[in-house]
Amino acid sequence: MNQTNNYCVILAGGRGLRLWPYSRLSYPKQFIDFFGCGRSLLQQTFDRFLKILPIEHILVSTNEMYADIVHQQLPELPTENILAEPIYRSTAPSLAWASHRILHLCPEANIVVTPSDQAIQNEKAFEENIQTGFNFVNSCSGMLTMGIKPTRPEPGYGYIQLGERASEGVYRVRSFTEKPDRSFARLFLESGEFHWNTGLFLFHARFAYDRLCELLPSVLRQFDEQYPTFTPQEETRFIHEHFPLYPNLSLEHGMLENSTDVYVMRCDFGWADLGTWHSLFESMQKGEEDNVVIDCDVILENSRDNIVKVPKGKLAVINGLDGYIVVEKDNVLLICKKEDSSALVRKYANEARLKKGDEFV
Template sequence: MKKSQNNYCVILAGGKGRRLWPCSREERPKQFVDFFGTGRTQLQQTYDRFAKILPPENIYVNTNELYADIVREQLPELSAIQLLAEPIHRNTAPSVAWCTHRIVNINPDANIIVVPSDQTVVGEQKFADAVERGFQFVSNRQHMLTMGVKPTRPEPGYGYIQMGEHVTDGVYHVKSFTEKPERDFARMFMESGEFYWNTGMFLANARHLLDSFRALLPPVLRNFDKDCCPNVYNFEEENRYIHENFPSYPNLSIDYGILEKSPDVCVMCCDFGWADLGTWHSIYEARQKGDGDNVVVDTDVVLDNARDNVIKLPKGRLAVLSGLEGFIVAEEGNVLLICKKEDSSSNIRRLINEIQLKKGNEFI
């Protein structure tokens, strides 16, 4: 298949990854870690996936200045213009707005797919076909297109998209978004057949996406083009403007800031295998279970009457679990975490805040 020069990918890789602490640490979050011992980090695997679909020069990475050197080390093929490093942490709406501004100025006819850097995809060809179908849909329509996957379990840790009116083959208007419902609601969603998991991946033609930012987000973003490079695009001037103004940008997610407010968002029903690997619970649900329904992640382990656990220790360590049920056992550097798997995401956030207050950043 010929790779279209008008199709671009933006990989969002600036998160701190705290929900997978302690294996995801502030200085090297999960997207930069070879978490499963495959030989490639999650960022590298995401890049590899899209390099098979798009021209490599059309793949952009958005991150934080703290991680820019790690990105350059892991993806040396990126040019300077393909790496956007923010001066402070903000949510995904200003990140995508900056990337869209740059791509539109390079190619006004661009179509963009925005993707997180911490997902796993099973069925590469089905995924590539879905991406190509998505690009075809948005290239001649003023719509944003989310990619939805049919739920395989009532997962409360994922977002859900409700299908509305039919648009075309496999594409529907979005009726509603629901973020991380209670398990009973997730079960109702799954059984209804109307809801798909929100993969966090979406597509749009770049001009329409930029118009949506101008219409829906605060003036600080609407003024971007007027204040930055008003006559002719200049890469250095854009970087200077961003670093001076980014602290005043809103801390909004792309879902809340754009997708949930726009009247022209659709969902494409996809059938590739997918999992968000952002939490210990999601890793447990998504990964293949071994003896006793334990998930052992690249770890040497001896299990004795142990069930339903997630275990990840560094190379050279031996984990011996006896009589343990429903726990996370994870070690990295100077931290060993042992906690109940149930409600682990909220508990880990709370624990990190407490440790940061009591012990400082050394253990974060």
């Protein structure tokens, strides 16, 4: 396979409210260096794929309100490789635009789509799985997702049921369940038939574009009729004018749930979704009494199973807490139970916005 046909699309347009109040609408999680390592989550994702692909084959999909931040954090990325959308419409419309752009550059392209908020522990195994995935979609018409064996009944993830074997380590997807309640998540875990959906998807660009054209309004098809040949600037202007016509549709709901030609690869590269405080807690090394303290100063007494992040220069003194999130950022302090906190944190963020205004979100 010609490796020069491979491209990456980094999804970096999310608002990150499940990690509120540290992640804010004006500066969401993908642009934050959570762990004090010197690189944001977006930069770490970019670094990871730069080991696999040339820089000109990496595109970042984001919202136009974050385009300047992407430029600042990835100054080496060509400007035309930043696809800045005028309005949030989830991941299916984002990939429709990206696959259209990539097909214009390389009609034989393969694409890997990646979130910008993941932790990968085994980089070598990750690179090998991505290359194997590219090989698979290059010879098989379909969508390939990277699956990770569950280690706990996590209700905040999607669960993929493995079907018949398609090739070494790759299986047809029998079913997909997005964010089940904890009882179903436990059943899925105990059955041994399910893997977590990592949000890493691979396909031939033509397959992705054609399938998304079936699912979405004919925005880009109208563009192709008007502009048989085009520049990236012409395409961007057209997208900015017509992008609001797209529905708010994710790749999971648009393609993973409803397609028959979908496959899953069993992977083991040490994966963690960093989208919620609970998942951050589960992915990080535990300290004394199973507490997780993220790059800050804390004195803990008679407390266990908590996750804490406060600003630099502040000291948190905590006594008697068990299983809590304690996060302070600017004008908000959040203290809430950690268990199944994803929906709660989003709820509190929305309440704060309604009652106190955008400056609190």
